[in-house]
Amino acid sequence: MGQVDGDPGADAFEAEIGGALRRTGERFVADEGAGLVERGMLNGRRRLRRRRAGAVSGSVAALAVVGLGASYLGGAFDAAAVDEQGVASRPSASAAQSKQQSKKAHGTGPAVSQDRIIGILQGLLPEGKVSGQQGRGTSEGPVPYAHVVYDDGSGKAAIGVSVGAVDPGGSSTAEQLECPDKKFVPYDECRNEKLSDGSRLMLMRGYEYPDRRVDTKLWTVFLVTPEGYTVTASEWNAPAEKDAAVTRPRPPLPLGQLRTLALAKEWRPVMKALGTAPDEPLPQPPAQGLDRASILRKLEALLPGRVKVTDEGGQDAEYAYVVVDDGKGASLVQINVQPNMKDVEDQLFGSGAEVRPDGTKVVTREGDGDGKGGAGIVMWTADTIRPDGLRVAVSAFNSGAQNKDADRSEPALTMAELKAIALSGKWLPGT
Template structure:
């Protein structure tokens, strides 16, 4: 299950992400990766991917492009100015920036970040400015006298009004991401701001907390701030009860005007980071959640639901406790038939179907995931899973999921998923 961040990145459609990143991602069980782990956790992916990771290497996982950044420190750059000198007055190569736009060095980013933080000391500083091939970002270990804490900032663009822009500022459902609090508000200038107080590990096997602030402006400028109550994201002892910045202080940092100027100075992307929002051909009309509800067997009560478009989850109860059910409908998946359906049953009409029982979330005691995975001849894949817990990061609350493998198979093979249904 997901370990920090929300993720991965990836485009907002998982099928695209699978193709784009598959050649660099290895797993011992690609079928399990695709069918189980990625059908769940869209919101968790979103949160993971917007995190800026701590540690001496200053690793940053930038949210918008899914690019894993490995800044070993501030690199020599002939355009870099000293912190005291301010931003270099060098015209940006960006077609999106105005002729008078300036470039920002890593030192500029660090200096601006420090000016917005409370009084304290700094170590393990690393940053990249707008002159790098990587999106601008910064990492510091900050100590206000109450314990060292990693803080990371990343800057990028999203397509204004896109699903990605909306998702990055939408609070995750607790069925997938355990957290202590989350708010998503619209600011007077039209920007969306999410403030999230969660944990480094969804199963909370250690007490490392991770709090984030995500700001997306009407122009698509994306500012992401993360902080921990430890000097590194992982593998460092907790150094203080809470991360150092309050929600009000995180808001102050991400809403600072300097970050919008930095994003404006970034080189133009060669192509939009998000494709058309129109549903791909082959996805049935209506949301996957509505269709899934209509296919549930009698005797189940829906106690929670979420998702949109081709992904949905429900929590159902048959009188023996909550059971999480998830579904993903993916068109254009014929090219993975050999990987995922090599030993599948082939029905007379050409549909492929396979079922499996597998362990659930790591760290969640006794959780199992039962899955039915299907592929139509036209490439439409429907995969549905059920768990013996109402939240996949929590321990099992019942012996088995509320839906049997036979019932999951019937749901996945329903003609209601077919194009035009």
């Protein structure tokens, strides 16, 4: 068991959780309006975090914008993650489900205090010094958690655990358990497990910063029980998630030991105090032409003949990507195809937008790939919205992955070619 040291070391984990809750509304995203567009809106977001004003949906690639830390830490927070702008991390419940939520909101066990939750975490750690204890009890906010700075003699390291509740059969939960696409999120290992009792886990040895500008490692175990409780255990090789010098080559607990910590029976009283989450609404199938296969088929048909597709991917609906090569290096090309975006038109298409004869608005942007990509990354974007609210935004990078260094001086597609793809009639309904 860790030995308590009075030094209140780490940065405020509570502030980090608050940020995670706000960012989870889209993930992993804290920018607004055109600023968000300017900083890589095409990276995509998981469907459960689909949209806020000015944001773009897409895939797990949003992890590349803001880092993996709070996103997977926030994975256990989804049942409560609603930011100050009213963005839920999960689809809205129906009236019947709201009734169900009110019935199931209260736990079956007594409240668990902050001190007890911190004590649980400390008791599960190997011998070492513990400082910077922070936490939240089950009656003190939406997400009970414990966070400490742990030192086994080889350097201080932040370790945190949070407990939450989700619909275990919901699509949001399934997405949280997926390993991210390495095109956007670097990691050394990611795997899934299903236990004999039906519990599911995602285990990852990754990095705090997707561009690896600082070698802060983040190792995470995300557990979902058959009853719908979650435990997220995370550790770093630094005394704080961000803005702290790396103190050791790797986090202190081997991934298997972190798994044991997440699975510990000691978290059961915390789960019982939370109660269970309401069922998620069933996901709606993509509208015609907005599924990944359709978007990829149309996108690949619109690419110039000089490029060859070497990889492809995306999410179930509205977002896809390809990696192309024209013989001069790999280039990532991403596309969002989103209907009903009139509500954010003014934010994304200002007075400087080109207005075509049919009323379609067009803006083009050249940026640095959101400022969080690899060295030398540039991103060219053509963004369009039609009078009926159909938005098509296409972006190309001078690298095959946004979080890797540039492979070439410019993207493989010209801005004119990106505009032609975004304006194509192939994206219209029924085509």
